[in-house]
Amino acid sequence: MRFSIDVGSELELKLCQAVLLYRNDHGNRVMATVHGVVQKEADGTPLLGAGQLLSTAALRELARQLGTSCAAEYLPDHVVARTPELIAWWTPASIRPIFFRQGSELASVSGKQFPNPALLFVVRNGALFVRALPTNERPQAGTKLSAAPYWNINGDGAVCAGTMRTPKSLSVDSISAWQQAFFQSEFTHPGGAGRLTRRKGGTEALWKSLAGKKTFPRSVLIETEPLHEYLRKLEAAQR
Amino acid sequence: MPRLATSKQRSRTGSLTARERRSRLPRTGYLANPASLIGIPRLETAHAGSRITFGCSDLTALAQTLVEIDLATAADWIEARKTPGGLVDSVFRLFLSDHGQEIIAEHFELSLTLGESIVDTSYSDSGADSSGQLLLVLNTESSFPLGIGTLIEELERRYPGMGVALYDTLRQALYRWIRVYDDWDARNRIEQIVEWADEEEHPDSHEIPKLDQDLPERLRTRIPAESPQSLDSFPAPTEPPLKGVVDTTLELHRISQSMDRPPLDEEWLESQRNYHSLDLPLPVILLYFRPGDAVMACFDDECEYWGQETPEPNLIIPVRPTEAGSVRQAFAVLETLMRVLVLTLRIKNLIEIEDGEKAKCDSASTSEANSN
Numbered sequence: 001m002r003f004s005i006d007v008g009s010e011l012e013l014k015l016c017q018a019v020l021l022y023r024n025d026h027g028n029r030v031m032a033t034v035h036g037v038v039q040k041e042a043d044g045t046p047l048l049g050a051g052q053l054l055s056t057a058a059l060r061e062l063a064r065q066l067g068t069s070c071a072a073e074y075l076p077d078h079v080v081a082r083t084p085e086l087i088a089w090w091t092p093a094s095i096r097p098i099f100f101r102q103g104s105e106l107a108s109v110s111g112k113q114f115p116n117p118a119l120l121f122v123v124r125n126g127a128l129f130v131r132a133l134p135t136n137e138r139p140q141a142g143t144k145l146s147a148a149p150y151w152n153i154n155g156d157g158a159v160c161a162g163t164m165r166t167p168k169s170l171s172v173d174s175i176s177a178w179q180q181a182f183f184q185s186e187f188t189h190p191g192g193a194g195r196l197t198r199r200k201g202g203t204e205a206l207w208k209s210l211a212g213k214k215t216f217p218r219s220v221l222i223e224t225e226p227l228h229e230y231l232r233k234l235e236a237a238q239r
Numbered sequence: 240m241p242r243l244a245t246s247k248q249r250s251r252t253g254s255l256t257a258r259e260r261r262s263r264l265p266r267t268g269y270l271a272n273p274a275s276l277i278g279i280p281r282l283e284t285a286h287a288g289s290r291i292t293f294g295c296s297d298l299t300a301l302a303q304t305l306v307e308i309d310l311a312t313a314a315d316w317i318e319a320r321k322t323p324g325g326l327v328d329s330v331f332r333l334f335l336s337d338h339g340q341e342i343i344a345e346h347f348e349l350s351l352t353l354g355e356s357i358v359d360t361s362y363s364d365s366g367a368d369s370s371g372q373l374l375l376v377l378n379t380e381s382s383f384p385l386g387i388g389t390l391i392e393e394l395e396r397r398y399p400g401m402g403v404a405l406y407d408t409l410r411q412a413l414y415r416w417i418r419v420y421d422d423w424d425a426r427n428r429i430e431q432i433v434e435w436a437d438e439e440e441h442p443d444s445h446e447i448p449k450l451d452q453d454l455p456e457r458l459r460t461r462i463p464a465e466s467p468q469s470l471d472s473f474p475a476p477t478e479p480p481l482k483g484v485v486d487t488t489l490e491l492h493r494i495s496q497s498m499d500r501p502p503l504d505e506e507w508l509e510s511q512r513n514y515h516s517l518d519l520p521l522p523v524i525l526l527y528f529r530p531g532d533a534v535m536a537c538f539d540d541e542c543e544y545w546g547q548e549t550p551e552p553n554l555i556i557p558v559r560p561t562e563a564g565s566v567r568q569a570f571a572v573l574e575t576l577m578r579v580l581v582l583t584l585r586i587k588n589l590i591e592i593e594d595g596e597k598a599k600c601d602s603a604s605t606s607e608a609n610s611n
Contacts, residue, residue: 003328185514
């Protein structure tokens with residue numbers, strides 16, 4: 001019988017540099033020096049070498065090593081914004097199956113084909129956010145977004161992942177996997193964050209009425225904020 | 240004028256006024272204490288490096304609980320290089336080793352994984368969130384064959400009903416903990432094959448295993464509704480190998496029943512089955528009657544399709560790492576499982592001895608008959 005552990009991961013890290021911060025009594029003057037590790041004593045105690053004033057270039061390198069950079073990659077047309085921590089893209093309106101949890105109010109229509117509005121997806125720090133788009137075209141910075149009227153979505157568009165299998169990476173290549181994770185997972189419950197649609201009866205009535213239909217009625221969408229404001233809000237909220 | 244001349248002279252030699260110095264150096268430059276740039280701050284040994292666990296505080300909690308319930312000591316912690324994963328790993332390995340892992344590994348291809356999901360989590364992001372629960376999952380990569388036909392017939396010959404009672408007892412005891420492929424599975428498979436054959440143009444082209452003719456007679460003729468007689472109600476056989484098999488099967492039954500399988504939230508399990516499209520667990524044991532019989536044929540036919548979907552684990556043991564009772568219970572369950580497997584191996588050995596002796600007797604009878 002083989003035994004293994006599949007929980008988290010472990011890394012062995014060794015001290016290679018140290019940053020020392022100095023500040024005056026008033027707290028208005030600061031200096032930073034960076035030191036290499038020059039030698040170790042017999043007992044393994046590390047010693048720091050001579051320091052150098054910390055330069056912008058060194059800070060940039062440190063930030064890169066700490067994983068705040070993103071590799072240069074080709075951005076296809078549907079990518080709307082990209083930073084090391086965030087990627088946003090849009091998808092045109094589509095007809096696709098949607099799954100609802102067995103035993104839920106929408107179980108009777110689970111797996112049927114539904115029209116979906118054009119959507120904006122944003123992944124930030126491993127979390128997925130979704131907004132609906134008013135028109136079936138690439139949104140501009142000032143395009144007013146709408147709440148995505150799906151279950152498992154909060155008022156700010158955050159998707160409650162539940163058992164959704166989400167990709168680990170944040171890259172252009174992972175976009176299709178994120179979308180797949182969203183559409184192929186079961187929607188289990190309403191988001192519980194106020195109104196997400198103008199449709200009388202809320203999202204439940206909306207999706208029941210849309211099963212098998214060809215077009216998503218834009219009139220049921222509730223307008224929220226412009227795209228640039230939404231992206232800024234997401235960045236600020238999780239900083 | 241002389242003062243001016245003096246001043247100019249000084250400036251040429253590089254002795255600048257304070258005002259000039261500030262304007263030519265970066266803002267931080269005049270703040271720097273040169274001594275700090277060449278000073279060597281002294282650190283402690285612990286600053287040399289660290290092993291860092293990412294992604295799950297549950298493992299750390301489990302390591303702590305293992306120490307609290309005396310399954311690990313401070314020395315183990317140091318031995319494990321002070322890493323939660325190392326400590327947990329060493330405790331489990333020692334426990335398994337103390338409970339027959341070596342002999343089990345010789346015959347079974349089992350894997351026990353401590354994780355956060357019942358399937359491989361390499362695709363999903365476990366993140367840093369703690370769910371407060373870990374899962375020990377048991378999977379198998381092959382099925383251990385246990386032939387029992389000759390034993391059933393031998394017992395039936397001596398004590399009618401006892402062979403079937405042993406078969407039922409053994410099957411039930413094993414099934415409490417692991418999946419067993421037996422004549423019931425074979426019967427279901429045959430029904431399926433017949434159904435497929437009926438849908439095709441030439442149903443006769445399908446080779447359908449003949450299960451009934453391969454069943455020991457008593458099994459073939461028993462009435463389905465008949466409630467089986469319990470194994471311990473029969474007189475114990477006196478012949479050593481047979482007695483050993485019966486005693487060990489009764490012991491296996493007792494151990495198997497001594498503990499319940501860990502309860503799981505059915506709704507959660509069902510959602511996992513749906514979400515991961517889980518297939519039935521792969522059988523740990525193939526219980527057949529004789530080599531090449533219908534049970535084996537159905538098993539061979541069916542196993543070609545296994546692996547297309549992820550199988551459900553044979554056993555799932557939830558562990559709440561912060562709760563000593565839950566961790567103890569998990570080890571108790573594991574111990575029961577190990578004992579069940581070890582006893583199964585003992586039964587197989589005894590059956591082989593019994594089969595060997597019977598073969599010798601048969602051979603002697605044949606020789607005697609021939610000489611007559």
